Amino acid sequence: MHMFDMSSFYKKTIQDWLDAQWDNGAYTETSVWQDLNDYAGIGHGAGETVWATAPPVLTVRHMQHYGDIKLLEHSLAAHVRWVDFLDKYFEAGMLIKGYDEELDEYHGQKSGLGDWLAMRSRDTFLTHTAFYMAAGRCVAYIARKVGMKDVEEKGMAVAKKIQDRIVHLYLKNGHDTFDFPRGTMSHTPGPEMSLFSRIVPGEKRCVVLKNWFRREGHTWPGEEEKRFVNSISEEDTAAMVETGELTKRGRDWSLGWSQWQGFNEGIFAIRYALKTLSDMGFHHIALRKAAGFGFATSEYMMRHNATTMWESWWRSEDLYSRNHPMLGAMAEWMSSSVAGVSHYPTTTGARKMLFWPRFPKSATTLEYASATQGTVRGDYSIAWRFEDLPADKSQYNSATVQVRVRFLVPPGGEGVVRPPVIASSKTTATLRHATIAPDLINAKSSTSKECKRRRKARLGFSYSWEFDREKEKWYKHESGKAIGTPCESYLFHSSLDKTKWDNGMDITSAFSQKTDMPIAPGLYEILFTNWPLEKEIEGTGRIGNIPEYYNSNDLGPYCKDSSTFEWDIDDGTHII
Numbered sequence: 001m002h003m004f005d006m007s008s009f010y011k012k013t014i015q016d017w018l019d020a021q022w023d024n025g026a027y028t029e030t031s032v033w034q035d036l037n038d039y040a041g042i043g044h045g046a047g048e049t050v051w052a053t054a055p056p057v058l059t060v061r062h063m064q065h066y067g068d069i070k071l072l073e074h075s076l077a078a079h080v081r082w083v084d085f086l087d088k089y090f091e092a093g094m095l096i097k098g099y100d101e102e103l104d105e106y107h108g109q110k111s112g113l114g115d116w117l118a119m120r121s122r123d124t125f126l127t128h129t130a131f132y133m134a135a136g137r138c139v140a141y142i143a144r145k146v147g148m149k150d151v152e153e154k155g156m157a158v159a160k161k162i163q164d165r166i167v168h169l170y171l172k173n174g175h176d177t178f179d180f181p182r183g184t185m186s187h188t189p190g191p192e193m194s195l196f197s198r199i200v201p202g203e204k205r206c207v208v209l210k211n212w213f214r215r216e217g218h219t220w221p222g223e224e225e226k227r228f229v230n231s232i233s234e235e236d237t238a239a240m241v242e243t244g245e246l247t248k249r250g251r252d253w254s255l256g257w258s259q260w261q262g263f264n265e266g267i268f269a270i271r272y273a274l275k276t277l278s279d280m281g282f283h284h285i286a287l288r289k290a291a292g293f294g295f296a297t298s299e300y301m302m303r304h305n306a307t308t309m310w311e312s313w314w315r316s317e318d319l320y321s322r323n324h325p326m327l328g329a330m331a332e333w334m335s336s337s338v339a340g341v342s343h344y345p346t347t348t349g350a351r352k353m354l355f356w357p358r359f360p361k362s363a364t365t366l367e368y369a370s371a372t373q374g375t376v377r378g379d380y381s382i383a384w385r386f387e388d389l390p391a392d393k394s395q396y397n398s399a400t401v402q403v404r405v406r407f408l409v410p411p412g413g414e415g416v417v418r419p420p421v422i423a424s425s426k427t428t429a430t431l432r433h434a435t436i437a438p439d440l441i442n443a444k445s446s447t448s449k450e451c452k453r454r455r456k457a458r459l460g461f462s463y464s465w466e467f468d469r470e471k472e473k474w475y476k477h478e479s480g481k482a483i484g485t486p487c488e489s490y491l492f493h494s495s496l497d498k499t500k501w502d503n504g505m506d507i508t509s510a511f512s513q514k515t516d517m518p519i520a521p522g523l524y525e526i527l528f529t530n531w532p533l534e535k536e537i538e539g540t541g542r543i544g545n546i547p548e549y550y551n552s553n554d555l556g557p558y559c560k561d562s563s564t565f566e567w568d569i570d571d572g573t574h575i576i
Contacts, residue, residue, distance in 0.1 A: 001061060001062070001065045002331070002332045002335065002336075002373070003331065003332075004374075005374065007062065007065070007066045007068070010058055010061075010062050011062065011068070011071060013031050013058065014031075014055050014058050014059055014062070014071070014075060016031035016032055017031045017054070017055040018055065018075060018078045020032060020033045021078055021081065021082070022044075022045040022046075024044055024045065024085055025081030025082055025084050025085035026041075026044055026045040026046035026047075026052070026082070026085050026089075027046065027047060027052035027053070027054075027055055027082050027085075028045070028046075028047045028052065029041065029047025029048060029051050029052060030047070030051070031054075031055075039111070040111050040112040040113060041093070042086075042089055042090055042092075042093025042094060042096075042097065042128075043089065043093045043096065044085070044089055044093075046085065046089070046093075048112045048113060048128070049086070049090070049112075049127075049128045049129075049131045049132055050112070050113070050114070050127045050128065050131045050268075051113075052082070053082070053131040053132070053134055053135045053138075053576075055075070055078070055079065055082070056075075056079040056082065056134075056135055056138035056139065056142070057131075057134060057138055057575065057576060059071060059072065059075050059079065059138065059142060060138050060141050060142065060572045060575055061572065063141075063142075063145065063348050063349075063572065064343050064347060064348060064349075064350070064572040064573070065343070065349075065350055065375070065376075066349060066350070066376055067348045067349020067350070067351070067376070068349075069145065069146065072142045072145050072146050073146050075142070076139070076142050076143060076146060076148070076151070079135070079138060079139050079142065080139055080151060080154075080155075082135055083135050083136055083139050083154075083155065083158055086132050086135060086158075087158065090132055094125075094128065094129075097110055097111040097112075098110050098111065099125050099128075102169070102172075102181070103125065103169050103180050103181050103182070104181060104182075106125060106180055106181070106182065107182055108121050108122065108123050108124070108125075108180065108183065108186075108187040109121045109122045109123070109124055109187070110124050110125070111124065112124035112127065112128055114126075114127040114128075114188075114189075114266075114268075115127060115188045115189050115265065115266035115267060115268045115269045116266045116267045116268075116326070117266045117267065117311065117312045117313070117320070117326065117327075118188045118264060118265055118266030118267075118269065119217075119218075119220065119257040119263075119264035119265075119266075119296060119313060120186060120187055120188040120264050120265075121186060121187050121188070122187060122188055122266070123179075123180060123183070123187040123188060123189060123190075125180060126166070126170075126180070126189060126193065126194075127189065127193075127268065129162060129165070129166055130162075130166065130193060130194070130197065130199065130576060131576060132162050133158075133159050133162035133163050133166065133199070133576070134159075134197070134575050134576035135158075136155045136156070136157075136158030136159030136160075136161075136162060137155065137156075137159040137567065137569075137575045137576070138155070138575060139151060139152075139154070139155030139158070140152050140153075140154075140155030140156040140159060140569055141155075141569060141570070141572060141575065142155075143155055144569055144570070145348070152569070156569065163199055166194070166199055167199065167200070167201060169181065170194065171204065175211070176204060176207045176208055176211055177191065177208065177211045177212075177214075178190070178191035178194050178195075178200055178204075178208045179191070185211075185214060185215050188264065188265055188266060188269045189265070189268055189269040189272060190212060190215060190269070191208045191209070191211075191212050192212065192265075192269055192272040192273045192276045192277075193268065193269060193272040194208075195208060195209060195212075195272075195276045195280070196271075196272045196275050196276045196279070196574060197272075197567070197574055197575070197576050198565055198566060198567035198571075198574050200565070201565075202564070202565035202566060205280075205559070205565050206555035206556060206558075206559035207555065209276075209280055209282075209555065209556065210549060210550050210552070210555055210556075211550060213260075213545055213546040213547075213549040213550040214545050214550045215259045215545060216259055216540075216543060216544055216545045217256055217257050217258040217259045217260075217261075217262070217264060217542070217543030217544070218256060218257060218543060219247055219248075219249035219254040219255070219256040219543070220254060220255050220256055220257055220295060220296075220314065221249065221254070222255075222314045222315070224314065224315040224316070224317060225254070225255045225295065225314060225315065226252075226254070228255070228315070228465075228474055229246065229252075229253055229254065229255060231467075231472060231473050231474045232473065232474045232475075233473065233475065236474075236475075236476065237253060240294070241253070243293070243294070243542070244261075244294075244541050244542030244543070245293070245294035245295065245542065247542075247543060255294070255295035256294075256295060256542065256543040257295055257296035257313065257543070258289075258292060258294070258296065258297075258542050258543050259543070259545065260285060260288060260289060260539055260544075260545070260546055261288055261289065261292040261294075261539075261542045262289060262292035262293075262294060262295070262296045262297040262542070263289060263292070263296050263297060263313060263327075264296060264313075266326075266327075267326045267327070267329075268329075270327060270329040270330060271329035271330075271332070271333065273286070273289065274286045274289065274290065274329070274330055274333040274337065275333060275336075275337065277289070278333070278337035278358060279337075279558075280556055280558050281421055281556040281557040281558050282549075282556065283337065283358040283359075283360070284360045284361045284362075284365065284536060284537075285537070285546070286333070286337065287338065287360050287365050287366060288365065288536065290330055290333070290334075290338075291365060291366070292542075294542065295313070295314075296313040296314070297313075298330070299461075300313075302461055302464075302481075302483060302484065303461065303463070303464055303465050304464070304465055305464050305465075305466075306322065307483065308322065308323040308324075309323070309324060309325060309326070309327050309328050310322050310324065310327070311324035311326050311327070312327075313327070334369075334371065335371035335372075335373060336356075336371075337356075337358060338358075338366070338369045338371075339357070339369045339370050339371030339382050339383070339384070340355055340356050340357035340358060340369075340371070340382050340384065340405075340407075341353060341354070341355055341356075341371050341372075341373045341380050341381070341382040341407070342354050342356070342373065342573075343373075343572075343573065344416055345568070345570075345571040345572065345573040345574060346568060346570040346571055346572070347572075348572075349376060349377075350375035350376055350377055350413075351377065351413070351414055352413075352414040352415070352416060353373060353375070353380045353409070353413065353414070353415055353416070354415075354416050354418060355380075355382055355407045355415055355416065355417045355418065355519075356417075356418040356420070357382065357384045357405050357420055358420045358421070359384070359386075359403060359420060359531075360536070361533065361534045361535070361536050361537075362396055362397045362533055362534065362535060362536050363386050363389055363396040363397075363399075363401070363533055364393065364396045364397065364536075365536065367385060367386050367389065368383070368384060368385035368386065368486075368488060368489075368492075369383070369384060369385075370382060370383035370384070370488065370489030370491065370492075371383075375410075375413070377410055377412050377413045378410025378411065378412070378413060379408070379410055380407070380408065380409060380410065380413065380415070381407060381408040381489070381490075381491060382405070382406070382407040382408075382491075383405070383406050383407075383488070383489030383490075383491040383492055384403060384404065384405040384406075385403070385404055385488070385492060386401050386402075386403055386531075386533075387401060387402045387403070387404055388401045388402055389401055396533060397533060397534060397535040397536075398533060398534065398535070399533050400530055400531065400532050400533070401531050401533060402527060402528060402529045402530075402531055403527075403528040403531050404492075404525065404526075404527055404528075405525065405526040405527075405528075406489075406491040406492065406523070406524065406525045406526075407491075407523075407524050408440070408491065408522075408523050408524075409519060409520065409521045409522055409524075410521060411521050412521065413521055414518065414519075414520070415518070415519040415520075415521075416516050416517065416518055416519070417431075417516065417517045417518075417519055417524075417526070418514075418516050418517075419507075419510070419511035419512075419514055419515070419517075421557045422511060422512060422528075423532060423534075424530060424531070424532045426530040426532075427508070427528055427529065427530050427531055427532075428506065428508045428528070428529045428530060429506070429507045429508045429511045429526055429527070429528050430504045430505065430506055430507065430508075430526065430527050430529075431504060431505050431507045431517075431524065431525070431526050432501040432502055432503075432504040432505075432524065432525045432526075432527070433501065433502050433522055433523070433524055434499050434500065434501055434502075434522060434523040434524070434525075435500045435501065435502050436499075436500045437522075437523065438495070438496050438498075438499045438523070439495065440490065440496075440523075442495060443490040443491070443493040443495050443496055444490040446490075446493055446495060447487070447488070447489065447490035447493050448490075450487070451485075451487035454485050454486075454487060455482040455485045455487075456482070457480075457485075458479075458480035458481055458482050458485070459480060459485045459486070460480060460481040460482055460483050460484025460485040460486075461480070461481045461483060461484040462478065462479075462480055462481075463476045463477055463478045463479065464476075464477050464479065464481070465477070491523075499523070501525065507526070514557075537549070
């Protein structure tokens with residue numbers, strides 16, 4: 001829905017699920033029942049709670065994007081039956097599956113796919129139970145929109161009951177890691193799912209966030225990866241040891257997955273990890289995860305000539321797909337957090353969009369970003385870039401620069417600008433509005449042509465790994481690729497340099513207080529001056545953790561008001 005107009009597709013998907021719903025209220029694993037993984041559910045025909053809760057979650061997301069109130073009215077009764085089914089069978093079903101009531105004997109990863117194809121072991125209790133909570137929230141959300149107060153209260157009561165149960169179980173060990181009682185911070189989803197979904201109580205969110213940085217990566221024993229490591233040159237081995245891509249696993253060199261400089265998360269936790277970091281003041285760490293190199297990163301896939309996402313982080317020659325959207329949750333994060341445009345959490349029908357640009361600490365991580373979010377009301381666009389960067393890139397960690405942000409609100413739309421974290425008292429922010437609309441159509445066309453030219457020149461990734469079948473060796477093939485070619489936004493096309501702006505308004509004070517600012521349709525520009533660049537936090541290495549954060553008394557910029565962390569019934573973004 002974030003990338004394409006999928007209204008009809010998802011309405012049909014939801015209807016397929018409604019048609020497949022059993023008479024007892026159970027939703028199936030898939031929208032057209034295939035007896036797929038039903039063993040992982042709680043019985044009585046239900047699919048695994050996570051996947052079987054897709055119909056109400058999709059209904060809420062559809063409302064956010066398209067504002068189709070008739071779909072809410074049509075589907076609510078079926079979603080209520082699903083919640084009634086869970087109320088009747090969930091607890092007994094989980095006991096049958098081996099989850100004891102207080103989780104005193106639970107060591108993680110029982111029945112269920114959970115955070116499927118993660119590098120870590122999976123906490124399947126959390127995913128089962130959190131999506132039960134989400135079903136209640138969805139019913140409450142939908143009922144509120146169609147004016148059914150009694151159903152709204154019922155949904156909220158279910159959601160709060162399940163949330164309280166999760167909180168009790170995941171804080172009972174007293175470690176403030178938001179882990180199951182016997183957990184050792186080694187399962188996924190970790191606290192990121194519960195932080196993003198507003199499950200963690202407000203007063204605990206920042207200490208839980210702080211302890212999250214204790215998590216570490218690990219080496220990986222995969223057979224394909226072992227063969228790769230054993231088939232590269234000594235020179236390449238030495239280079240990968242130097243960068244941290246290779247570490248010892250016993251006596252042998254091994255590829256490893258990273259917690260903070262790459263990915264270990266599966267189908268769900270990728271989104272939760274990236275969004276939680278970006279939204280809670282650690283966007284630079286989210287960027288480092290997504291921009292990481294080596295095993296279990298997008299870079300690793302593309303260096304092995306992937307042109308589509310794989311189903312797994314590891315190379316699979318015979319089982320998992322090489323063309324699968326499962327690990328693609330970072331795509332929505334790129335537009336919403338890296339560039340900074342997303343649906344406002346409480347919007348319906350994409351009436352209101354959030355512009356929230358966030359920047360890396362160092363320009364070595366990223367110099368610019370842009371995105372356009374299509375909606376039923378038109379396109380919302382944003383672009384930002386560092387300006388006055390020094391010619392010497394060694395100063396990208398220390399220079400003082402300016403940041404220019406431009407964003408466009410279409411006719412009939414509404415925007416809200418949320419300030420980034422401002423690190424220096426010397427930084428100023430000025431907002432300007434275009435008094436005459438420039439020729440954006442020409443700017444888009446010209447920018448598209450320039451980007452196609454750059455891609456044809458193959459200015460993306462500079463090499464790929466290739467296998468020499470005669471020598472039975474992997475080697476680096478030096479050759480530019482179209483994929484990975486950077487292109488700037490049409491909002492910074494040179495034809496817009498003559499745009500006539502108003503005199504501007506100093507918004508430094510409002511931004512310093514982290515105050516949201518509503519804006520009407522039009523083209524806008526914010527200029528930040530005296531923006532200090534600084535070196536990124538190192539941590540303890542590629543597969544290590546970040547003691548600079550978990551040992552710090554500074555819990556981050558969003559920790560003062562714990563009341564803002566409670567879930568709002570009109571918030572479709574953080575339902576789950």
